Amino acid sequence: MTVVNRGALAAVAAGAAALAVAAVVAVVSRPAGDVGAEQAAALASPTPSSTGPAVAVVPGALPDDAEPVRPVRLRIPAIGVTARVDPVGVDERTREFDVPPSIDEIGWYRYGPGLEAESGSVVIAGHVDSAEQGKGAFYRLRELAPGDTVTATGEDGTERTYRVVAREEYDKTKIPLERYFARDGRPRLTLITCGGPFDADARRYRDNIVVTAAPV
Amino acid sequence: MQFAYLRRAAAGGAVAALTFVGAGIATATPAYAADSKVSVVHGIPDTPVDVYVNGEKTLENFEPGDVAGPLDLPEGQYDLALTKPGEPIEQAILTADDAEVPGGANISIAAHLNADGEPTITPFVNDTAKVDAGKARLIVRHTAAAPAVDVRAGGSPVFEGLTNPNEAKGDVDAGSVSADVVLAGTDTVVIGPADLNLREGTATIVYAIGSAEAENLSVVAQTIDGLHSAPSGVPSGTGGQADTGLGTWWYALAGTGILLLVAGGARAAVVRSGRR
Numbered sequence: 480m481t482v483v484n485r486g487a488l489a490a491v492a493a494g495a496a497a498l499a500v501a502a503v504v505a506v507v508s509r510p511a512g513d514v515g516a517e518q519a520a521a522l523a524s525p526t527p528s529s530t531g532p533a534v535a536v537v538p539g540a541l542p543d544d545a546e547p548v549r550p551v552r553l554r555i556p557a558i559g560v561t562a563r564v565d566p567v568g569v570d571e572r573t574r575e576f577d578v579p580p581s582i583d584e585i586g587w588y589r590y591g592p593g594l595e596a597e598s599g600s601v602v603i604a605g606h607v608d609s610a611e612q613g614k615g616a617f618y619r620l621r622e623l624a625p626g627d628t629v630t631a632t633g634e635d636g637t638e639r640t641y642r643v644v645a646r647e648e649y650d651k652t653k654i655p656l657e658r659y660f661a662r663d664g665r666p667r668l669t670l671i672t673c674g675g676p677f678d679a680d681a682r683r684y685r686d687n688i689v690v691t692a693a694p695v
Numbered sequence: 696m697q698f699a700y701l702r703r704a705a706a707g708g709a710v711a712a713l714t715f716v717g718a719g720i721a722t723a724t725p726a727y728a729a730d731s732k733v734s735v736v737h738g739i740p741d742t743p744v745d746v747y748v749n750g751e752k753t754l755e756n757f758e759p760g761d762v763a764g765p766l767d768l769p770e771g772q773y774d775l776a777l778t779k780p781g782e783p784i785e786q787a788i789l790t791a792d793d794a795e796v797p798g799g800a801n802i803s804i805a806a807h808l809n810a811d812g813e814p815t816i817t818p819f820v821n822d823t824a825k826v827d828a829g830k831a832r833l834i835v836r837h838t839a840a841a842p843a844v845d846v847r848a849g850g851s852p853v854f855e856g857l858t859n860p861n862e863a864k865g866d867v868d869a870g871s872v873s874a875d876v877v878l879a880g881t882d883t884v885v886i887g888p889a890d891l892n893l894r895e896g897t898a899t900i901v902y903a904i905g906s907a908e909a910e911n912l913s914v915v916a917q918t919i920d921g922l923h924s925a926p927s928g929v930p931s932g933t934g935g936q937a938d939t940g941l942g943t944w945w946y947a948l949a950g951t952g953i954l955l956l957v958a959g960g961a962r963a964a965v966v967r968s969g970r971r
Contacts, residue, residue, distance in 0.1 A: 487962035494955025501949040534754060539736065539762040539915030542899055544871065544892045569829040569926045576926040590829065590869065590895035590923065608934030618937060651928060660828075660925035662896070673932030676940025682933045685940070 515625050515645025519691040522644070523600070523664040547593020550631040553585060553603060557627040558619035564603060564631075576671075582606040582615035592662055594633040599662040601631075604671040610682060617672035621646070621688045629668060629692045641668045641692035648674055648686050659689060668692040729799040734764035738807035738838045738904030739814050740911045747776040747784050756780045760904075762917045770798035775816060777806060791816045803917060805902060807838035810859040812906055817860040821898065823919060826866050828926045831893035833901070834864040840906035843879035848872045848891075855879065869895035876903060876912075886912050896923025 550564045567577040567586035579586045585605030592599035606615030627643040649655075659669045668691070675686025735746060737759050746754035746763075754763050773794045776787040789806065794816075796802065801821040809815045819836060826832050835846050837859045846854040846863070849872060854863035856879050875887030886903060893899055898919040905911040 484963055484967070487959045490955045490959025491963065492959075494952045494957075494959060497948050497952030497955065501945055501952060534763050534766055536754065536757065536761050536763045539760050539902070539917060541889060541901070541914070541916045542892045542894055542897075542918055544890070571829075574828050574927045576929040576931075578929065578931045588926075604929050604931055607932035608936045610933045610935070613934065614936060615932070615934075617931070621937070656925035656928070660923070662921070662923065671929045671931065673930070674937055674939065677932075677935035677938035679935055682935070683930065684932045684935075684937070687929055687931075 513645070513647045515643075515691070516647050518625075518693075519645035519647060519689075520658075521665075522667045522691060522693060523658045523661055525663045547589075548595040548633040548635050548637075549589065550587050550594055550601070550603065551634050552632040554630040554632075555623070555627070557624075558622055560616055560619070562605065562616040576602075576604050578604050578606060582609050582612045585616050588660065591660055592666070594631055594637070594639055595635075596662075596666055598664060598666055600659055600664070600667050600669045602660055602669045602671065603631075607672045607674060607684070607688075615672070617670065617688075620670060620672045620690055621648070621674050623670075623690050628695070629670070629690075631668065640695045642695050643690055643692045645689075645691040647689045647691075649689065650675075650685060651687055654687050654689070659691075666694055668694075730767040730769050731796050731798060731800045731802055732765035733768045733796060734762055734766075734803045734917060736803055736805040736807075736838075736902055736915055736917060737761050737763075738805055738902050738915055740808075740905050740909070740913075742788075742814075743780050744777040744788070744806070745780050745782070747774075747778065747787070749774050750776075750784060760913070760915050762915065765801070768796050771796060775804070777814075777816075789814050789816060794818065801919065803900065805836065805838050805860075807860070807902070807904055808840040808906055810840060810842070812840035812908065815860070819862060819900075821900065821919060822864060823898065823922060825924045826896060826898075826922050828924050829869060829895060830866045831869040831895055832864060832866050832898040832922065833891070833893055834862055834898055836860070836862040836900065836902045839903040839912055840908065841878075841885065841903070841912060842907070844876050844885065844903065845879050846874065846876055848874045852877075867893060869893055886914060889914070894918070894920070896920065898922055 549566050553564050554561045562585045564587050565579050565584050566589040570577050585603055588602040592601050605617035607618055608614045623643050623646055625643050629641045630638055632638050670690040672688050673684035674688040675684055677684050737757050740759050743756050743758050745752055746757050775791040776784050777789040778787045801823045803819045805817050835854055837857045843856050843858045845852040857863050871890055871892045873888050874891045875884050877884050900917040902915045904915055905913050
């Protein structure tokens with residue numbers, strides 16, 4: 480075997496090795512994928528309203544000032560999360576969910592249902608990470624699996640426990656947000672953070688990770 | 696609350712009496728139209744009534760200040776009649792024949808006093824378009840025997856020169872606001888002040904009812920919910936530590952691998968064929 484030939488074979492071997500490494504990396508770093516998407520959709524389907532034959536008559540009073548029960552703390556043992564929950568709304572300019580700037584805190588969508596609600600989606604979102612502060616409270620949200628428990632403590636002092644039924648990943652341009660911010664359908668807890676490929680120039684992730692949990 | 700821009704909306708509140716033509720066009724009903732949601736609002740002071748729809752008693756002893764419904768009514772024409780409780784329909788105190796209900800609309804029918812103090816029936820088409828996330832819709836309807844009024848929030852006018860039987864409306868930040876009603880262009884308060892809790896994703900419809908002369912002006916309110924929109928997005932990461940994409944180094948590695956394979960393979964082939 481000539482020297483030239485040996486060199487060529489070495490190059491082929493090195494090339495094959497490089498491709499093998501690349502393939503392994505690609506497989507390992509592939510997102511965990513969606514689980515329980517059908518269950519999440521079933522929870523969101525509208526509950527049939529019971530309309531009797533009689534016409535409802537109510538006093539035409541001004542709306543009362545009853546407030547929903549807001550969550551103040553969230554605990555997810557499976558991923559070691561205990562975080563303070565702040566009530567948040569939307570950004571005045573972009574109309575996006577106003578996720579708390581501190582990555583240790585997570586935000587409850589105060590316009591949606593509270594913990595006491597008998598229908599609809601209680602939404603809590605938090606940072607996966609931030610450029611300035613590092614890993615966020617929801618850094619490991621993508622590791623949650625069906626069956627994991629989530630406990631929300633309300634400002635009324637009551638703890639309510641939920642069990643994860645679904646984890647889904649959506650491109651932010653395609654996520655059906657109206658379903659996750661619905662005020663009808665079965666009562667459920669929806670946790671949202673960022674994930675997927677990161678665009679370093681725009682400093683944003685491509686996807687949202689959405690975890691749906693149902694009351695135990 | 697940002698009310699300043701609402702003043703413009705106050706001008707165009709006119710609602711056609713008893714013909715829902717405007718709504719009919721707006722909803723562009725298909726061959727078979729969805730039912731309409733119809734609510735009935737009682738704004739005539741001191742006068743409980745029975746309400747007949749197409750000759751059938753639909754509401755019994757309907758009290759002033761109450762709101763009934765919504766009823767699901769198919770598109771069509773309806774005869775409405777109000778009687779004193781228990782009295783036959785022939786002795787109706789107020790009737791409206793052939794009231795047109797379009798398909799797929801949301802309508803409130805108000806029994807109220809006109810500007811001169813006579814009982815009348817006015818249908819209003821409710822704006823049930825979605826509001827932006829964080830917003831609430833406020834609709835004010837002048838259905839009282841009173842002159843033109845201004846509606847003020849936090850002391851400054853938001854709807855000006857509103858007259859019977861018209862409405863003014865606008866989408867505002869959700870939340871609580873102190874509101875009152877004054878005679879147009881004056882500081883003479885005729886209704887309120889009252890705290891208005893405008894819930895996000897709802898329309899709060901406030902009817903001014905009663906009579907200025909009889910000094911029984913007050914309000915009736917109706918709320919329509921389910922008008923909310925989701926936020927436009929959930930931005931929740933700027934660090935990139937959770938990146939699951941394949942970095943540029945991956946493409947470099949794979950590219951180098953392919954190059955080595957091709958170049959090495961070609962070289963080996965050349966050498967072998969050269970030896971033959």
